[in-house]
Amino acid sequence: MKTLQVSRATARFLADGHPWVRPDRFTKGLERLGVGDPVVLVDEHGARLASALADPQAEVCARVYHRSPDRAFDAGAAVLRAWKRRDPLHTDPETDCYRLINGEADFLPGLRVERYASTVVVLVLASCASPYVATVCGSLRDLLPGATVVVREHRDDLRREDVSSTLDSGAPIDPGAVVMGRELGVAYPLRPYAG
Structure with a gap:
């Protein structure tokens, strides 16, 4: 599964249960993603955080569908x-x-x-x-x-x-x-x- 790197602040929001990722200057990997691609959200050290659907051009660039990373989307x-x-x-x-x-x-x-x-x-x-x-x-x-x-x-x-x-x-x-x-x-x- 493709990955999307998120900032330290976004990783904290995700850990607190927030389901959305808003891109910031630390977000890496959006250019490799298509709309609706299932991705694993990772922090700056590569720790796998959650599974999400990508929306690379949107204000919310990823939306979590499962708290377990590497979870297939069905x-x-x-x-x-x-x-x-x-x-x-x-x-x-x-x-x-x-x-x-x-x-x-x-x-x-x-x-x-x-x-x-x-x-x-x-x-x-x-x-x-x-x-x-x-x-x-x-x-x-x-x-x-x-x-x-x-x-x-x-x-x-x-x-x-x-x-x-x-x-x-x-x-x-x-x-x-x-x-x-x-x-x-x-x-x-x-x-x-x-x-």
Whole structure:
């Protein structure tokens, strides 16, 4: 696996549990990395710190997906792990709207996945996640047969209105379509296709 050397300060932040690497003058190896490359973060002495996905041109140039160095990245396994962590929610007849995947906390940096009844919205929050979106969508379709999967590119500002949303199947999308979702037994009209 490729390595990315981080500064002493960044190594301290990582040791404290922070999942992001911001490049500074001591960051070395970015020029050898592609977007989404799994890398081992190392300190100035070569000590292996964590496994991350690279985003060489971004303000956050690496996002940790596992605290163990040299850990292979497996997006499908991460989706399944996140799914199992939320098992009680999947069988709750009173609630069908909740967060399925919460980025770095679920070993999927740069991605967030929301469930709104029969619709699943995959939010791409960082370019490092882009190479894995198809795998994530496929895993979600396997876990929720018949669900509509929407991919929303949200790399800049979550408050922006001009966000690109597409169905992973390539079918046309109606941003005004309403889906009825439930939370704790209360039904809500939702517009999961809108940006």
